[in-house]
């Protein structure tokens with residue numbers, strides 16, 4: 001009898017610990033994700049390239065190859081690989097992203113953070129600005 005009580009108590013305790021751990025980890029999986037701020041100087045970065053008719057098409061091509069797996073084809077942060085990450089990929093339709101300067105978005109693409117890889121050495125500056133233009137374009141569409 002006493003043995004059973006101890007067993008029952010330890011099962012309850014154990015379940016409690018597991019549930020507590022589980023809920024603190026999943027009730028808001030992004031609670032620990034601090035807003036990502038680019039340094040102030042990044043706001044002064046401006047694209048030296050003129051937007052050409054091809055800019056968006058090139059941005060889209062890069063985005064589809066390198067970014068859509070996490071950020072989703074339409075940039076809602078809902079790509080297949082993104083769902084598996086503890087850290088949620090940014091949604092480019094979010095006002096937090098839209099309110100940022102182009103330079104800040106450029107800096108983030110180059111620098112990366114956590115699961116967001118740094119693309120500094122992957123792309124030329126021109127390609128990164130094409131991506132910025134495409135992210136802006138996505139942010140304007142539904």
Ligand code: HEC
Pocket residue numbers: 033034035036062063066067068069070071081082085087088089090096097100105108109113114115116117119131
């Ligand atoms: C492996 C998944 C992954 C890939 C691939 C990826 N990202 Fe991200 N991205 C993330 C995650 C996760 C965050 C959120 C990082 C954070 O807040 O710390 C993020 C954040 C961002 C942000 C910052 C938004 C903001 O203001 O907070 C930009 C811009 C961005 N990604 C652009 C891109 C571009 C452009 C590409 C492709 C060249 C790309 N990402 C590829 C996972 C990814």
